[in-house]
Amino acid sequence: MHRDDSAVLSGMEAPVKGPTGRPLRTFAEPPVLKGHGPARIISLCNQKGGVGKTTTTINLGATLAELGRRVLVIDFDPQGALSAGLGVQTHDVPTIYDLLLGTVKNPVEAIVHTNYPNLDIIPANIDLSAAEVHLVNEVARETILARVLRKVSDQYDVILIDCQPSLGLLTVNALTAAHGVLIPLECEFFALRGVALLVETIEKVKDRLNSAIELDGILATMYDSRTLHSREVLDRVVETFGDSVLETVIGRTVKFPDASVAGAPITSFAPEHAASQAYRQLARELISRGAVA
Template sequence: MSENPALFEAEPVEELGPTGRPWPDLPEPRGPKEGPRRAVVIAMTNQKGGVGKTTTTINLGAALVETGRRVLIVDFDPQGSASVGLGVNPHTLDASIYNLLLGRDLNPADVVIDSGVEGLDLLPANIDLSAAEVQLVSEVAREQTLRRVLKPLRSAYDVILIDCAPSLGLLTVNALTASDQVVIPLECEFFALRGVALLTDTIAKVTDRLNPDLEILGIVGTMYDGRTLHSREVLERVVEAFGDTVFHTVIKRTVKFPETTVAGEPITSYAPSSPGADAYRMLAREVLARCPDA
């Protein structure tokens, strides 16, 4: 009696991504938006420094531009890291986001700088911004100041990405109040994981008291090294705790990212065929899939 080969065929194995979940079926990014623009504002925030927040802001912005979006990056960190990462010297600025926050005599569009990447603009910052935290305390509706600054710019862009300072102070509260969505870059390291609960608590308070439309778009794992048990365990714990809030895309460690900072350009143009560039393109697709208004 002959055996039926079909009985012994293995079931197809679903490919799992680095987060341990099957990759979603992401639609191809559509072309440029038609009709009038109104930017979706996304705060890139984590109170812990050194988690890849600025790197993610710059490279996600550049990847979104490749899909036909017009993107504005708002450097809202007194260290001016996003400005430096796009080739701008913060010490030579005639005007910055600080001047827009504390005065009304400037047009925000006049402070915006061309990043050198077509479709990607920058609202720069420098160390002057550190004084804003103190000076805003006495302002009326102090938490709404950044929202006022960005309001006239929203019609010129599809996405506005705010690179927040590594703190939970008044500047970050301003960024969250001005935003529609939050993306949390999270280094795949234990101490970074501990701070997420504090951050989500702050986001919940802002949602409850200042910005009821604010939502967490997702958590993205950064600086991931799949060769180490520690990175794998941290990522596994993040997925266990936050489930589908965690993006499927994970940004792995690579020497290319520090090189792009020195070059003053995104990885999508500095090393367009590198795995890092491909990862941010995939993250951009996930962002567009989760945020259809972008």
């Protein structure tokens, strides 16, 4: 371990720094909730695909549920990866698409209880890809999801929306419905390029549609400390966005695709793995920041 000069003089070790360059902290176990709801709604957004949005939605939802929070996750991507990742059937069942179009009026009819206590999901399938075409002529089309979620908000402590990799009407709906935005960012140069555009989109939504929305944080994902590229990208992100970058960093591991194939959160598939510990740390950090009750 390296020491700085003051640490050497005092005979004390310098604080151990994490990947973000800040001293490593262990966030305290959060208090037990005395009641539930209304939910804080968080959209997980990034117009670039493959950056860990779905993985984070599944595992953050599961770890918050472990901590006694009632969690609803919304599959808002026509690929339906969130539904598959939790082992949920998506055909011949009510989905978020039916709620957006109004063919199903009550969101409770589309909510599926997963195999994990306190964790529910509203699934999606390929039908959702037609939603933007159907909604384009609707009055107040940007607020349709917000109106849907308002009906069940009191039943949950947090609602996580897994957005598709685009900045189209569905993502604008998710941002308009949300109180906060979490941006998973792969530690790779081309992923970094699009963050400024996403932040600009969030600002436009804040200015025109949802003045309450705020950036809850940028989450570095797929980090590999062995590569200079990962370290340089993370340094650049922290330099640009400062304290908006969460202290928790999600490393790259083959356990994530293995867990997806098993239809289980990493916290159930490999509970002692470093990736499980990282997502538990993320849940505690977000609670400590006030992003989640």
